[in-house]
Amino acid sequence: MFGKRIDFAGAAGFVAFMAVLPLVFGGNYLIGVLTVSVIYGIWAVSWDFMSGLTGRENFGHSLFIGVGAYTAGFLNTKFGFSGWWSLPASMIAATVFALIIGLPTLRLRGPYFALAMLSGAVIMQRLMLIFWEQTGGEEGINGIEPLIHSQLGFYYFALATLVVTTALLLALARSHWGLILRAIRGDEATCQAAGINVTYYKIASLVISAAFAGAGGALYAHYQLQVSPQLFAVVTSITIITMVYVGGMASIYGPVGGAILLVLLTELLRDFGEWRLMVYSCTLILILFFLPNGLIAPTWRRVKAKLGRPQ
């Protein structure tokens, strides 16, 4: 019980910190950086929910992000829908793609699934270029309307989305549902013997993961006011996976910290803009070697253990 209260206090403190940060320092530049970090947070959490819990690493998360962003772009610019339709529509579109790609590939063992997802994302990027007349090719779709005109307002909206996403996925992950996903990671045959419909749970978790990634994609589209095929790129997926590894796999909340930490850190290295991806890939290698459980989640557990111990 005490542990839960500390968790809640920690979460509240974190949200308050994120909410106050732009008020203290101000400036549209910082707000922009924070908005991006929060959107990456949504992507990282959604990745962790499926891949972290079930152990099926998804190397093509950018597929769902891109689908969400393009859905928002199409609806808003070509069909004149208000931006508020983007979030539900992009979640549905990403869900459809998750079903299409998940049904054939999720039966596969881990590495095959990872590579199949990677291939899926690569092919979507290609398709965006092939159908350039509809998708705008390399340029993508421009002229997407902002969701909220005030930058600060949009940041708070994105932050609220992150909080809701994380709370929902964390609650799911800590329920019997999440226990089943972790059991699938442990041993599929034993799950079957326990009467668990493994395929259903894997597909369902991919769908949930994709839906939130798609929503994040829509937010990103309405932040950048344009979308490009670059969203589907493998580096997008790798960036997210690095954030999850830094945060701590399967902890759900860790990846939020990982995402925000890495986005802010690389902003500090802004002079080395070209080095950003190099920094990410080297970080990933170092984490894999030296902190296989990540940084954020284990640190929080240690803090909690200290606070929880009676003085």
Next chain:
Amino acid sequence: MLEILIHGAVSSAIYAMLAVGFTLIFGVARVLNLAHGSFYALGAYGAYYFTSHLHMPLLPAALLAIGLVALFGVFVEKVLVRPMRRSQLAVLMITLAVALVVEQALFLTFGSEYRNVPEFVSRKFTIGGVDVGGQRLLALGVSVVLIGLLWLFIQRTRLGSAILAVSQDPEAASYMGIPSDRIFSIVMALSAALAAAAGVLAGPFLTVQPTMWLLPIVKAFAIVIVGGLGSIPGSILAALMLGYAETIVGYTISTSWTEIVSVAATLLMLVFRPAGMFGKRAAF
């Protein structure tokens, strides 16, 4: 028609060189090496750098590039992959990270522009009324020779049979006193060298840029899925099928559709026959 026949053969040969190495290291060490495409990119960049910056003649430059990439492959295997081998996913992550590091290193060194790798053969040949670049014919010939040599090496030499033994049953091989760690390094070197050779040979007629590792890895994966992971004859046959399928699509529909072919083939294969066409898990 003849055009399709010739160009299909050239694509197939390049793909086969990539896929055979990819499947070889999987068959032997159960490593799905996502850095495989980087070996290909490094081969092409190496040939470019040694000729245009160090002004070396092409042949030594090419051989040096291939040799260095083989060494790099051994480094990746020994230092980065080996400690991770307990988990296939960790291997996947670490090799993907290596691929990105290589991409970024190439980007930071050479920028994102296309680079020109010099041709061994610059004249064009006319075969049955079809003009074919000499370099393409050379790539075809060399890859057939290299894969043939690899085949002979595996079938006829002591080291080759040790590789075969490890791929079929690592545990039994270690009882027989075969040092499997050394075998992994050797196979990684061979695999990397083959990929680098493909890069050197195909570099002149393909685009050489930092992200060039990605499509080859997707294709190598497609080929080994279609051919059956770990099977060398399977991957050669699948490389032929894919090379020709792409060429036919390129001629009849549009070249921008060719990339779709491999991924569509992968997905179809995964749906209908996950074990691959020649599906056994055994390696050769």
Next chain:
Amino acid sequence: MSALLEVSGLNKHFGGLQAVRDVSFSIEPGEIVGILGPNGAGKTTLYNLLTGFIPFDSGSVVFKGRNLRGLAPYRIAGLGISRTFQLCRPFIGMSVLENAVVGGLGAQGIDRSDLDQRALALLDQVGLGGKALLPVETLSYGDQRRLEIARALAAKPALLLLDEPFAGLGSGEINDLSALIRSVHAEQGLTVMLIEHKLHEFMRLVDRVIALDFGEMIAEGTPEDIVRHPAVIEAYIGRGDEQAEEQTDAA
């Protein structure tokens, strides 16, 4: 009383090998039935057929009046057949308690609100109460076997299939475990099938034995009858198996 499980004319071949040939038997509620047979006799294959992990070629399996043909393993498990595996397959990365809880998450029509308490009680019953919160990787082999049984019981099965539960255990552990099986059987009226090589324990535990050889049923009867059955003696001694000696000891 109608049979809980009714198997008739079951066949399965892998390539040219007939792994199970024309096997028929029935299990009455509350029985403990042993499956006996030398290595390769098709015992584990039989389990895999009954639980849907491998589809059978022909024949029928009827459980509680329901034909199981073509049902996925999780559906069959959900109907009330729990099994353990010859090699323990715990859920790595989870606590002992969580492992046991998962066992109860797939069963149909059982109350899950008190699952955590029930799983704890089961762990107590199998003697793992003090280790509930440990990571499952830290358990000894014998403890992993107990956990397998707790996990299988968490589903409140009507029929429990144990695959060599005593393999690799010392004699003290074997005594504990068979006492456990007996007590679960006595308290809950659970029907149990078990495959075992340790004939001594096996014979004291079971009501009835079904003997298999080369995928065929060669004998069926009480343990006393079975060890004297010429076909069984032939199956063991004819092959000069070590188990033959164990068997005469048991007799």
